Amino acid sequence: MTALLSTNYGALVPEDELLTHQIVDTFATVSQSDPSWTEKIWTIAHARDNSLQVVLGVGKYTNRGVFDGAAGVCRGTEQWTVRAGRRLSSNPASTDVGPVHYRVVEPLRAIQVSLDHTEHAPIAFDVELRGSFAPALEDPWPDRSPDGYRVTHNVLRYHQIGVASGWVEVQGTRTEIEADEWISFRDHSWGLRPGVGKPIPGLPRGGRKIKQMFMTWLPMTMTRPDGSRYSLFVMYQEERGDGFLEIRCQAEQQDDDGASHRFVSVEQDLHFQDDTRRFTHGTVTLIDSDGTRRPLTVTAAGAGGFHLGTAGYYGWNDWVYGQWVGEERVEGSHVTDADKPENARKLHQLRDLLVRVDDPVGGGTGFGNAETFALGAFPERGLTAENSFL
Numbered sequence: 001m002t003a004l005l006s007t008n009y010g011a012l013v014p015e016d017e018l019l020t021h022q023i024v025d026t027f028a029t030v031s032q033s034d035p036s037w038t039e040k041i042w043t044i045a046h047a048r049d050n051s052l053q054v055v056l057g058v059g060k061y062t063n064r065g066v067f068d069g070a071a072g073v074c075r076g077t078e079q080w081t082v083r084a085g086r087r088l089s090s091n092p093a094s095t096d097v098g099p100v101h102y103r104v105v106e107p108l109r110a111i112q113v114s115l116d117h118t119e120h121a122p123i124a125f126d127v128e129l130r131g132s133f134a135p136a137l138e139d140p141w142p143d144r145s146p147d148g149y150r151v152t153h154n155v156l157r158y159h160q161i162g163v164a165s166g167w168v169e170v171q172g173t174r175t176e177i178e179a180d181e182w183i184s185f186r187d188h189s190w191g192l193r194p195g196v197g198k199p200i201p202g203l204p205r206g207g208r209k210i211k212q213m214f215m216t217w218l219p220m221t222m223t224r225p226d227g228s229r230y231s232l233f234v235m236y237q238e239e240r241g242d243g244f245l246e247i248r249c250q251a252e253q254q255d256d257d258g259a260s261h262r263f264v265s266v267e268q269d270l271h272f273q274d275d276t277r278r279f280t281h282g283t284v285t286l287i288d289s290d291g292t293r294r295p296l297t298v299t300a301a302g303a304g305g306f307h308l309g310t311a312g313y314y315g316w317n318d319w320v321y322g323q324w325v326g327e328e329r330v331e332g333s334h335v336t337d338a339d340k341p342e343n344a345r346k347l348h349q350l351r352d353l354l355v356r357v358d359d360p361v362g363g364g365t366g367f368g369n370a371e372t373f374a375l376g377a378f379p380e381r382g383l384t385a386e387n388s389f390l
Contacts, residue, residue, distance in 0.1 A: 014093040028062070028092065035063045035197065036152070038322060039190040041102060043113050044369055045127055045164035046183050046354045050301040051075070052175060054125050054168050055352060056113040057311055058095055058102045061322045064197060065089060068321060069100035070311035071115035073123045073170055076303045077339040080121040080170070081310035082332045085325040098330040108135050108160075111186065117169075120332025127166035127177055129184040132221065133231045133254045135160040140191070141237070141248050147204065157189035161221050161231045161254075185219050185352075185369045195314065196322035212240040212376035216268060218284065218298070220357050222364030229256045230364060232296070232357075234284055236266050240376075251286050253362070264289050270298070272374065274387045275341040277349040278305070279372045297358040298368065305353035307338050308371075314348040314390055345389045349373060 010028030023031055030037050042057040058069035068085035084098030095102040099116035105128060114126040135158045143153035164182040168175050220232040235250040251263035263286045270282030279300055286294040308314075310333050312321030317333070319325065338347055353370045377385035 011089075030062045032192075033063055034192055035061075035200070036192050036194065036322075037061065037063050037190075038155075038193050038196055039188075040193075040321075041186070041188050043102075043111070043129055043186040044184065044306075044352050045129060045177065046185075046367065046369065047177075048181055048183060048367060050304055050354050052168060052170070053304060053306050053352065053354065054113075054127055054164070054177075055306045055311070056100065056102065056115065056127075058097065058100065059321050060088065061196060062088065064322055064324065066197075066322055066324055067091075067094075067097055068312070068323075068325075069097040069102070070321075071100045071113070071123075071125070072306055072310065073125070073168060074304055074306040074338075075170060077337050079306055079310065079335050079338055080123045080332065081316075081334075082115060082118055082120050082123070082330065083311065083316075083319065084328070084330045085319075085323070086328040087326075090327065098328060105130075112166075118330065118332065120330060121334060122171045123169065125166065125168035125177075127164050127168065129160075129162055129164050129186055130179070131160040131162040132229065133161050133256070134258065135188075136233060136252060136254060136260070138187075138233075138235060139248075139250045143194075146209075151192055152194050153192060155189045155191035155193050157187055159185065159187040159219055159233065161185055161219050161233075183221055183367055195320065197320055198323060210239050210241050210375070212238075212378065213373065214238040214375075214378065214381075215371075215373040216270070216284075217371040218355075218368050220296075220366055220368035222357065222359055222362065222366035224363045230254060230362065232286075232359070232362075232368075234266055234286075236268055263287055263294075269380075270372070271382050272372075274382055274384055276339055276344040277372075277374055277383065277387070277389070278339065278344075278351070279353055279355070279370055294359070294361040298370065299356050300370075301354040301356050301367070303339065305338075305351035307335075307344075307347035307349075307351045309346070309348035309350070310335070313350055316347070341387075348390055 010026040015027035039060040045054040053074040056071040072081040110130040163179040164184040218234040249266040265287040267285040
């Protein structure tokens with residue numbers, strides 16, 4: 001009798017041909033079985049004149065058996081989105097889902113994102129995002145459940161700042177995307193994150209309650225009068241509750257010669273429109289190890305800013321990213337005015353907003369992508385408790 005070898009390893013997938021394994025298992029398996037394990041990509045391309053914005057993201061949820069994505073265009077306060085989800089195992093090596101496509105052109109240098117023409121929204125695009133600077137790792141900041149037991153957030157992320165080229169079509173009008181007129185930002189993360197799929201029933205709720213939370217994610221691309229370029233990056237998160245205050249921050253400069261510099265702290269004096277929680281203007285101060293302060297003036301470039309809610313962040317029409325929606329499902333959405341307070345609440349306040357940046361100390365001016373989130377009352381920032389929303 002011939003005995004067959006049986007194993008409890010994951011199935012073989014195309015990536016297993018590569019010499020890149022890091023655990024004793026196949027690429028069908030990640031290091032843990034937590035259903036919130038996520039590998040996610042988000043990309044943004046802004047026209048410098050703030051006329052159009054293009055976004056695309058994909059997510060792979062190995063322990064949920066799901067692959068999904070979203071692509072959108074923002075024109076002023078109007079935005080269109082196409083979302084798609086499918087069974088992961090139907091094509092485990094693919095980074096396509098329905099009409100949404102992501103491709104690596106040159107590792108750690110350039111990627112391509114595209115959206116096919118569909119009946120779900122009058123938008124389509126094909127855009128290359130090419131880094132002007134090397135990708136930069138962000139600090140991982142693990143979080144736990146209120147009782148202190150379960151790790152709920154432990155993600156490693158890198159971002160890259162660059163330019164965009166290609167084309168975008170909106171309602172039959174095609175716009176060429178030129179690298180000297182468009183900028184790009186992208187990030188890639190993997191690990192445990194909250195808000196993946198619908199909440200798991202039967203788990204304890206409550207515990208430490210956050211009454212105020214403020215977050216800024218702000219990559220910037222800068223140019224000096226002599227033509228030299230550099231980038232700046234700021235991540236700031238502040239959480240307040242009964243008996244605790246927690247502040248985390250990271251700030252870094254990258255130069256066009258490959259050099260980089262870390263600052264030790266960040267201070268922010270930012271202001272918002274209360275009813276929509278839209279950022280308007282403010283100052284971000286970078287603090288060096290010797291106490292030197294470097295203020296940046298940051299101002300919204302105008303109306304616009306793609307709301308990530310329609311891509312599944314915090315949910316849209318009962319669809320949250322990472323959620324099983326069937327073998328394959330595609331849908332579209334159109335919001336005519338995202339700045340109406342009632343619409344902003346449905347879209348949630350997290351948005352990708354083009355901002356103008358002035359750095360007198362560093363000598364440069366440029367643009368950034370401001371993702372902000374403010375929960376609770378912050379009178380010093382123009383925000384009331386009555387108008388707080390997720």
